[in-house]
Amino acid sequence: MARDIVDERLVGALHVRALTRAGLQHDTVDEHVAVQAGTLAALLEGGYDGDAMLAEVLRLGDLGLGTVQHLDGELVVLDGEAWAVRADGRVEALAGSVRTPFAVVCQFVGAATVRCEEPWTLAELHDAVDRAARTDLGAPHDDVVAVRATGRFRDLRLRSVARQQRPYPPLHEVVAHQTEWQVGSTTGTVVGFRFPDTLAGVEVPGYHLHFLSDDRSAGGHVLDLTMLDGEVRLQACEDLHVELPAGVGLGTPGAVDRDEVQRVEGGGSTR
Numbered sequence: 001m002a003r004d005i006v007d008e009r010l011v012g013a014l015h016v017r018a019l020t021r022a023g024l025q026h027d028t029v030d031e032h033v034a035v036q037a038g039t040l041a042a043l044l045e046g047g048y049d050g051d052a053m054l055a056e057v058l059r060l061g062d063l064g065l066g067t068v069q070h071l072d073g074e075l076v077v078l079d080g081e082a083w084a085v086r087a088d089g090r091v092e093a094l095a096g097s098v099r100t101p102f103a104v105v106c107q108f109v110g111a112a113t114v115r116c117e118e119p120w121t122l123a124e125l126h127d128a129v130d131r132a133a134r135t136d137l138g139a140p141h142d143d144v145v146a147v148r149a150t151g152r153f154r155d156l157r158l159r160s161v162a163r164q165q166r167p168y169p170p171l172h173e174v175v176a177h178q179t180e181w182q183v184g185s186t187t188g189t190v191v192g193f194r195f196p197d198t199l200a201g202v203e204v205p206g207y208h209l210h211f212l213s214d215d216r217s218a219g220g221h222v223l224d225l226t227m228l229d230g231e232v233r234l235q236a237c238e239d240l241h242v243e244l245p246a247g248v249g250l251g252t253p254g255a256v257d258r259d260e261v262q263r264v265e266g267g268g269s270t271r
């Protein structure tokens, strides 16, 4: 039934391959592929029960982001380890048995590197990645780009969401009660992706970035930051493999309200 919703021509055009659960389990690790468990459309509608186990997700990628079962915080995948940033800002290591309703990961190799030598606003960080993706990687505008920025950061504005109970409210209601906090100055890593506009409904278009401090005392979904100095590594993922949980189809672009997605998941600028 879920497969009926998928328009194969559209999927081909988006470089998205829809996989069944079994397909995801048999997927191979490839640096040119980003793999997603769950869909944003399902998440927006309140599908917070995790379907994929983190152990399976980590097998397919060592860098990425998402959320965890019951929407119990922001997920950060860094160097093959999964961390949750809870609504109160606490950072906790996650076991492989924890489930996720939405996660995107890739096998990160860092095909290009950009040095940050003077403070960058978040928009300037986006611009630097856009430029490097275009000039160093020759990545088309509609490629998914994976980002790993390490260094010193200031004025981080981070957020997370609180664990939800059934019946689950839609995401916009949850995010209306999100917690936000500021981190004045710290060293750490920003991980995430640039998703093309054509993936609206499957992903948040534009940049989606999460942060984790080196001492694992702070993290979250990035709403704003200044990068003081450091190194930004990136790579293009030509394909996005999407696992479809039972009963969920790939959203068609426009099927998800763009303004709604920006309200809920925004925080970075869209390109």
Ligand SMILES: [Zn+2]
Residues within 6 Å of the ligand: 065, 066, 074, 208, 209, 210, 221, 222
């Ligand atoms: Zn996020």
